[in-house]
Amino acid sequence: MAQVKLDIYRYDEASGQPPHRDLVSVEIPETTTVLDALETAKAEVDGSISFRRSCRSAICGSCSMTINGHTVLACKTPCNTVMDDEGAIKIDPMTNFTPMKDLVVHMDPFWDKYRRLRPYLQPADEDSAHERERRVSPEDMKKLVDAANCVMCATCYSLCPVISVDPAFAGPAAIAYAYRFIEDVRDAKRPERLAQINEDYLWLCAHCYACSACPKHVDPHDRIVDVKRASVQDRVMMNERGPRHALVVGRTIKQTGMLAETEVIQGTIGRFNVAGLLKVAPLGLRMAASGKMPPPFLKPIPKVDEVRTIFDTLEVPTH
């Protein structure tokens, strides 16, 4: 048994009072999960401590919270992996959400982003009666299994640094779940889905892998890349900056073997997009003043033909 000290964020939106912290001690086996420690605290010390939970076994996705600064499922986090030498564990509501009561947050923005992507199958014969189930081959289903494992716990959304500064971004969970339908052979709305996800800033993913902390191994980042590839394959909104950037990076590597910074900036914004180029000009001028400009043209690396052979063999799109 161990003395575990739960340092809990306390707040009640309805009270109009500012948040404060309570230190609640419980005597429990140290391998107990943080969720069970909270349950014990609620049952034995303070019945008003509020948090969401249901299944207690990483299936329902309800108990995401911030433990020692990182969003995790409390039911999947043993106390002895997070408590300090004095047995203390710092518990806060999920980041990137507005707190409602203690560890309970307003989930509405997260659900809204799901709903915008119509997270349900839309087959071509949706309205007609059909006599048997729609079949999918094991190979086709295999592509969807990881993404379909999402329990909508919002851990990835809470950890996403882009969401923290720009809530317009759809976020990792919604895009990963959109992938599950975009690649479903039974679904007939792939073009509409890809258009919608592009509108919702698919290309604003910063490649940071914060969402690799997904407790269900959905690997949202990899699913986001899958959706980008599907988007490029179907030539969706190809004149926007995201696809232009991806294509010009490949183009300069094929030409020179290197990522040519100057050309990538021009190619992403558009060589003739004067307004766009003027917006990045102040930083360019500051860099020039420090003698920090990338060269306007790059000399190709030795044996650059080999790089071109790779691009040609793999039929990598560059335009």
Add this chain to the structure above:
Amino acid sequence: MRRYGFFPGCVAKESCKELFNATMLLAEKLEIELVELTAASCCGASVVNDVNRDVARVLNARTYAQAEALGLDDVITICSTCTGHMRAANKELLESEAHMDHANSVLAKFGAKYQGNVTVRHLLWLLVDDIGLDTLRSMVVRPLNGLKVAPFYGCHIIRPENVNGWESARAPHSLEDVISAIGGEPVDYAGKTRCCGFHIQLEKENVAADMVGQNMAMAKENGAEAVITPCPLCHLALDGYQADSAPRWGRTDLPTFHLPQLVAFALGVPAERLGLNKHLIDPRLVLVDRELIA
């Protein structure tokens, strides 16, 4: 003298040449030989994956084949993004015979073959594992006099953990250990493992600047006088965007050192050889404040 294959990456050869130069000066002090893989291509920079699932893997297989042919299986990088993406490609190649065979079938078109012997590590890992913190400490001739330095890891040197895994992605401490070893005082702040926004700086106005501002405001609030990063992409974002983030996040003006610049400085390389004048936020001022340079 221990020899390593050296993959500088694109940015250290383009807009962050001072990083390349500082790395070579540091190598001299550490008495190691960094042999540049001059015919290596870009690692794919996390972006080419967005249009094709195989190209980054095969490009990197070509680089590894070159390293093997030169007898330089131990490849060192100086960029977090190169580290993460080269390691991810290598993991796929080493764990899947199908991927390895596919890559080698393309490489065979120009007579190359990757045998699977290469390991990719960052210079930061070399400092800790090969040089050792105690040795590093003993080599310091100009300790940083308690300079309060905020570590900024960048994403791809720590995440995803199944690709990197050299240290905890949630609570890394190698940069703090290096800062302490060279006489500085590491500053802890939540932003140290967060994203700088570099990869989306052109995607939508202000998003990258806001990510920089958010992180630098945390560092400043916790007492940082300067920042150190193992990644030139983070460096470009942190050094470049603090001016733009100031209206929304307050003035931070934290100078950002490339990892090898500050280590080389502590090991006695003269400040004027480290390209500190190439930064937008001049890092020499904090060195003057701490009476480390005149």
